[in-house]
Amino acid sequence: MRALANRWYSLSPLFRGERARVRGRRLLRRLCVCLIVAFAPSVAATASDTTPTFTPEERAAILSHGPWPKQTAPDPSNRVSGNPAAVALGRQLFFDPRLSSDQMRSCATCHDPARSFADRRDRSQGHERLDRNAIALANLRLNRWYGWSGAADSLWAQSLRPILDAKEFGMTAPMLRDRLAVDAETTRTYHALFSVDLANDVPERVLVNLAKALAAFQETIVTQRTAFDDFRDALERNDAAGMASYPLPAQRGLKLFVGKGRCMVCHFGANFTNGEFDDVGVPYFAEPGRVDSGRHGGIATLRDNPFNLLGPYNDGADATHTRHVETQHRNWGEFRVPSLRNVARTAPYMHNGSRATLADVVRHYSEVDSERLHGDDGARIIRALRLTAEERADLVAFLETLSSE
Amino acid sequence: MTGLPPAALALSAVLLAPLPSSAACPDAAQGFARLSTPEAEIAYRWQPDGLKVGQFFTMDVIACRTPDGGAVQTIIVDAQMPAHGHGMNYRPTAVASGPSQFRVSGLMLHMPGRWRMTVDLVQSDRRTQLTHDIDLKP
16 A cells, blocks of 8 residues: 555656646546555445444433333233133143134144244135234233234134134134033133033133133243343443444344334334334235225224123223224224244244245335325335345344344 | 423322312422413323323313313314324323313324324314424333
């Protein structure tokens, strides 16, 4: 570099005539090329290796995503929530194919523990192909709504839905009671939990009670601490060494997540979701000519559902969300904002599983069609982020740190 | 058009006190903040007092001054995010708790950011709107 600098300095007298100016420009161009070549590796290294700094606002935003795990209380709408005997019964039922009419399917068919309680299909398969992706089951006690459209306002109401759905288990309440009443262990546990004989109980109440046991089990499925949680806690206590162990690409991705990407507007809080619904520009045709109306239809189903929290089976929960939820035109095509905890393990993504990888998801938000979203009275939350390739990779690197080992 | 002053926020015990029995305008010592226009003034408090993203809250509203000095029949409370072009996902309901006094339930702000809350005082022949901006932090 010193030789180049000396030569540049010695060129100055040449800038006198036109010929000299041309020669000078040629030399200048060559010099610039040399400088670019010489510095290129170090410039790239600087972009990739710099530890990002966080503004006070970004720091507060990061801290709002924890601490983890988040403490929860038993579900007041479910009298057996948190009851160990109910958890055991629910676990047994979760894997029991007798809950389906042909005895070929159980909850674990689509919510496989070996696949993070999902099935890795784009859209799940019941008696026929379903419209939506199986949501991974975890941290469910933190939900306000259940299912992609929020058609259930409690975990137990969501748990009995596939049992009755003709496309999924295709059962009736009497069939369910009669099948399980021959099982001595189930009958004993049922009586201990609900103080009534299973064989003589009202079929609809049996259905609800078994769904409450299923819910009690599913509430125990919680994700573990992650690399992000360690970083977040280190940031909170100003532990530079602890923060330094968090990969730099993930740190840059985190900065995008709480900043330019505006991801945390919806993926908010310790569970990385505000628990509500949004239209993010994913096509909502389940098949040509048939629309999955998402949240709009979900609210209608909720209102018609005899098992919602305004009904007789609520054991004591405040049903504020059910009482006040409002149907709005913008609910068309809205789907639940999913938690991002364990997201790297729950591909494919979106309500219809149409995005195979996290990179595909990030690319979607980078290039989303704003006109499609904002054509009428749609909310102006989502807009194309126009991320660079490096930014997209950083965001993926961050998202991958939200999964436990 | 101000939010709850810090002194009011500290008085959480006061917030649990019953509403004043008349439409006399309570002050910060009673856990209320004021909101006014040249035409009207209300006192209000919300419970829980520290608003959080995604948490339901109630709002007590007392109409202290109206355009014609008359009573308020009902109120309509709403909130919008101007930057996003959407409102709340829930429809609040107002129930009278005394003359020109109301308790509004079912309020929930589901995203961080700026929300514009509106309170409409409905009288027989007119509707008077007061607005209040809330910067909801993560």
